[in-house]
Amino acid sequence: xxxxxxxARPPRVPGAQTTGRQVVVFADAADEPVDWxxxxxxxxxxxxxxxSGRVPAQAMRDAGATVFARLGxxxxxxxxxxxxxxxGARRPVLSVSPELVHHVLPEDPxxxxxxxxxxxxxxxxxxxxxxxxxxxxxxPPPFEDTAAATWGIQAVQATTSPFTGQGIRVAVLDTGLDxxxxxxxxxxxxxxxxxxxxxxxxxxxxxxxxxxGTACGPRVPPAGPRYGVASDAEVFxxxxxxxxxxxxxxxxxxxxxxxxxxxCAVISMSLGAxxxxxHPPYSAxxxxxxxxxxxxxxxxxxxxxxxxxxxxxxxxPANSVEILAVGALDPRLTTAWFSARSLPVxxxxxxxxxxxxxxLSTWPMPDRYNTISGTSMATPHVAGLAALWAEATGRRGFxxxxxxxxxxxxxxxPSVDVGxxxxxxxxxxxGTVSGRxxxx
Amino acid sequence: xxxxxxxxxxxxxxxxxxxLDSVASALRDSGMEVERVLGTLGVITGQAPADARPSLLxxxxxxxxxxxxxxxxxxxxxxxx
Numbered sequence: 419x420x421x422x423x424x425x426a427r428p429p430r431v432p433g434a435q436t437t438g439r440q441v442v443v444f445a446d447a448a449d450e451p452v453d454w455x456x457x458x459x460x461x462x463x464x465x466x467x468x469x470s471g472r473v474p475a476q477a478m479r480d481a482g483a484t485v486f487a488r489l490g491x492x493x494x495x496x497x498x499x500x501x502x503x504x505x506g507a508r509r510p511v512l513s514v515s516p517e518l519v520h521h522v523l524p525e526d527p528x529x530x531x532x533x534x535x536x537x538x539x540x541x542x543x544x545x546x547x548x549x550x551x552x553x554x555x556x557x558p559p560p561f562e563d564t565a566a567a568t569w570g571i572q573a574v575q576a577t578t579s580p581f582t583g584q585g586i587r588v589a590v591l592d593t594g595l596d597x598x599x600x601x602x603x604x605x606x607x608x609x610x611x612x613x614x615x616x617x618x619x620x621x622x623x624x625x626x627x628x629x630x631g632t633a634c635g636p637r638v639p640p641a642g643p644r645y646g647v648a649s650d651a652e653v654f655x656x657x658x659x660x661x662x663x664x665x666x667x668x669x670x671x672x673x674x675x676x677x678x679x680x681x682c683a684v685i686s687m688s689l690g691a692x693x694x695x696x697h698p699p700y701s702a703x704x705x706x707x708x709x710x711x712x713x714x715x716x717x718x719x720x721x722x723x724x725x726x727x728x729x730x731x732x733x734x735p736a737n738s739v740e741i742l743a744v745g746a747l748d749p750r751l752t753t754a755w756f757s758a759r760s761l762p763v764x765x766x767x768x769x770x771x772x773x774x775x776x777x778l779s780t781w782p783m784p785d786r787y788n789t790i791s792g793t794s795m796a797t798p799h800v801a802g803l804a805a806l807w808a809e810a811t812g813r814r815g816f817x818x819x820x821x822x823x824x825x826x827x828x829x830x831x832p833s834v835d836v837g838x839x840x841x842x843x844x845x846x847x848x849g850t851v852s853g854r855x856x857x858x
Numbered sequence: 859x860x861x862x863x864x865x866x867x868x869x870x871x872x873x874x875x876x877x878l879d880s881v882a883s884a885l886r887d888s889g890m891e892v893e894r895v896l897g898t899l900g901v902i903t904g905q906a907p908a909d910a911r912p913s914l915l916x917x918x919x920x921x922x923x924x925x926x927x928x929x930x931x932x933x934x935x936x937x938x939x
Binding site: 593623624625628659663664665666667668670671672674675678679688689690691693697698699702703706707710720734756790791792794795 | 865867868869893894896897898899900901903904921922924926927928929930931932933934936937938939
């Protein structure tokens, strides 16, 4: 299981040296003056008073307080007894922490020797057939679907997120949606077909309805567990694949163009072709979408067969530099057997991973629900999570991309398979400086 | 002998994004049957004889001419999609 984000902060390493000074972080970096005299501090050095904004080291040593105006941070020569007065300063103070002494990390001449010893020990153990110490930690229990939520929704911590994608437009470009599906009754759905000769975005395949459900399904479905991430997002359904599941660039690019023009912050594309080279029109589309505030997430591909030693490769459009590629995880958070591995070329990386094995979501009526696997199922998890982060932080385009990778839970799986790891939902306080400092 | 028709995606450079329509008409003059002019992306899609690629690439503002890829999902009853 993943620890909730409210878990106790890790203990500071014992013996960390402090200087006796305090580091004060203000709630904002505004120009509001600080009444230092209230804390008995005089002789304030402000970075704005020095040429080129640089405070000389000597001035810093002598000053009662050194203010780094651009950062909203001050280093103050104050004992613990004065800390209370600093907290009471007129300008809101976020935190007061002892100034730490940092050292160059020590060189360890014995490291090489120890590495050699460990290597020999490892080889000996392998030859003897014994398990290598430390190589295989006990597996955590796998996630499981419960009556309340699918395993994937639990794994990405959508269940504990206060964010719902409210005010965010999410486009799902796929085989369409079952427009009469009861789980989407009452939702704002804008649907358009880009398939030649097909007027309605009604889904006659199922794939698009499944992906739309994962990205945008309701917080409390009328029947069964929760399976959707961004329950209040505004849904844009672009049918770019026929009911037979096929489509070409013309319709797909038209769908991207429509989604960007409609201000969709996130565009989910659980589709791809098994070509190992980036396709220039998708690279251009991805870049221009990012520039206009739309992030495209795409399935890495299912062309691996890992049990038989085939690792596959990230196909188009996911292998464009400007498009976020999503790999699939199973309930143990290990790489799904079919999930494609990174290509060794720019853009060919798997950027992040998400639940993609035994994923329950919506299916055209009368089936209502279906449980299937694929990087296609992982992708809309990430699209929904991107909508939550867009709502929480206001970030768009590449900033939103960076936020998703930064917020990913690192996994012990190879980065060529899972990139930055499992994308997680923003929790209470995410997106604000105060929230960050609580979690840090 | 007439070359068979192929489906192309034509990518337009940053300098010609505001003149997509004139790029599209130049592509028509070079034998392309333009289907869509995608204004927010700077991409033009359509059909042209397969051997027309070099002349399409020669149109000012065009950075890339690529035969369209085709996507095919597995059937609805497949366990991996």
